[in-house]
Amino acid sequence: MANSVPVHLTYGPALPVPETPYRQYVYAYPHQKAYRLLENGPLLSDVWTSERLDALSLYVHIPFCEMRCGFCNLFTRTGAPEDVTGAFLDALERQAQATRGALEAAGRPVRFVLSAFGGGTPTYLTAAELTRLCDICEDVTGADLAAVPWSVETSPATATADRLAVLAERGATRLSIGVQSFIDAEARAAVRPQKRAEVEAALSRLREAGFPVLNIDLIYGIDGQTEQSFRISLDAALAWRPEEIYLYPLYVRPLTGLSARHDKDGRLWDDQRLRLYRYGRDHLLANGYEQTSMRVFRRTGTPAAERAEDTSIGEYNQQAGMVGLGVGARSFTTDLHYTTDYAVAVPEVRRIIDGYLATPAEEFARAQWAFRMDDGERRRMFVLQTLLESGGLPVDGYRQRFGTPPLDDFAAEFATLGERQWLDADGGGVLRLTPEGMAWSDAIGPLFFSPRVHEAMAGYQDR
Template identity: 30%
Template sequence: MTRTASMTVSLPKLTPELSDVASDDPSVEEKVLQERAFVDMPGVHGLYVHVPFCVHKCGYCDFYSLAEPSDLATDRQQVFVETMLKEIHRRAAQVRLEPTTVFVGGGTPSLLRPDLWQLLLDDLAELGVLDRIVEFTVEANPEIVTDDLLALLAARGVNRISLGAQSFSTELLQVLERSHDPVSVANAVTRIRRAGIELVNLDLIFGIPGQTLKMVGDDLDAALALEPDHLSYYSLIYEPNTAMTQHLRAGRIQRVDEQIERDMFAMIIDCLAEAGFEHYEISNWAKAGGPPGANDADESTRTKTVCLHNLQYWTNANWLGVGPSAASHINGYRWKNAPHIGQYLGSLSPPIADYEHLPPARYLGEVLMLRLRLLEGVPCDWLDANLPADDPRWQTIEHLVQIGMLKRTHSHVRLTRAGLFIADEVVGRLL
């Protein structure tokens, strides 16, 4: 399963006519997934599967996950997979489920038993969900990657592994409360390549308490030595109700100085550009390449290892999420399954924690917010077609261009390098 991608991605059309069926009733079956709301609408092209089990809850993580003893987690795994398959079947009967990308995240999906992976993949195949798949990503922790599992995944069409490396410093991994060591990352990449899985992404973090610019440089050197196809490099966020935030409030750790953190980001941008990676989203870099015989100087012929699944989020496409806490977005409707394994396993239909219908004005703002995360920005023709002439955001855009935070080309409005460093503030002015 070979996949290539260009950076040209169609933005979704706004669908104000859906306001006719908007409702505050959080019943997905009754309101969101009703036939009249989705007939003749585009299909769902992204499928996210949330596997909540993990060995250890990392100090910075606010994703819904269950750090349980392996025997307890294993006992729940069978029931969990069976329940999740019921959810997929139920949703497939309600929407046009035609995914081109699948992303299995968590938690630690690589904790699932191989026989349950087999059950999941067999059922998805029988349902026809995998017929159009171009990119199939599975998240994994470096210390929980076995040859048997990788062989199974490769044989069933998984062509991308996203590996949670975070850092190559033993000291910083301890600060993050990670359970692996730097050597296990290299070993995992070797196993993934040996299994024949085409693409490897490494997740990394900067701005870790105690981290220096030299440490960031060392992490970059170590990561590039493994020749990944893609890098996701995130600044550390102190999320509420995490151990890391509790440590910060108690004075046990200190934030990295804001200017030093910006210097770290600048180092990452420059180093990865020099190494041949394209910075295509604020926190994501793809290795550029080309098909045999292609002229590398011709941008139109070059292929890129962008994450196609995440592009669906950034372009506000339709995606379906299954599993506890998984979010979905279909035609301006957005909902999230309850983050509770007990409620999930004990229900005929997953309980919904959050549900909303985005009115056109807010939907437009979210498209701007998400699309500006991409380095290519927002197409000018899309802005002209969707932003009313009297909308005050036109003046805001011009002001941001004048002060050097945005750049307007003949085709796009995008963040400048200076704008990248304060992207949240820049985008916030356009909401």
């Protein structure tokens, strides 16, 4: 960074050392469990009136899947019939129109620079429904989806030729497919009943469709998984030369399919996951990939890999302002993060989706479930969005934005990282995680949560 100064690492008292490397995946701060229902929530036209509107991102949440994996705690339901998906698109259109009206009320040009369809599985929708979904999104953005980087999540069973043809025609630039394991027995152990032949056929269709960026998701920590079996999946993924590979540690959360039958010793499981993470990381680095976060590896030397930095952030683009559409989607403004109700248990998810389908247009004009941000929470969000990435936390950038050095604002947190040798500083004034610090990202992230967020999350009733 230009005009930056070296960082001198001096620490005060540290926080307690995390007991496990796998506490919580931090992809947006604060977690949705910290949101609460607002009484007579503010009008979206008031929420967005003072926001920057020329660099927005759009995230659309499709809460449907053909199956629910044993580890999944996402907001999704399985087996939605056509009348439900059709009613969902009707509600989404009402929400999109209300949102577009709120943005236009500011009286300034509205421009979107990123789009992402997530879920759930967006390609659970039929080709005709995907076409309608694209039309709705182009109405709210005021431009062709093809005009901006655009990411879509898919699955082996739903990556059919007709669906992919729609996405290719409309200009999708990145397709992310959840494979998890190329070994049938491991897929079954994760309660993901799929065959490798089905996975390979889907990958062939994705490559034939010509999307600039292909991402393959893999999971480590499955019962019985070893370095040798993990390499089989890694090499199978590498054979497709994807522009990205994401490596996810297996989590078992309450109310998920694996939660009732997962009795592994926590320390042994942590050891297994750390071993597999290090093995997978080193294998991908040795095969021409660079690591940009604990989970993300990008193939070097291709223009598509460089563009992937823009196309893959999707829901995580909090700083520039994100507009969320669909039940379970979050929207981020400077002072307010808002969404719909959230749950994991199947009956509760269906209840919330049914409520969304019945929501009249006028109710979409107000924020519902929300978390009010303040200066302290914005500082924490900035730290989490930069420190957990390979680019690191720019000290001067933080000071220019907030007026104080991050080492002063979070002395105890950085003391913990320093004592464990998880933190490094270069001469350019950037705080970066060491390789071992990156391995512990899911423990480091929660260290920076505020007491307010910890309390709100602790008070959330799992359902």
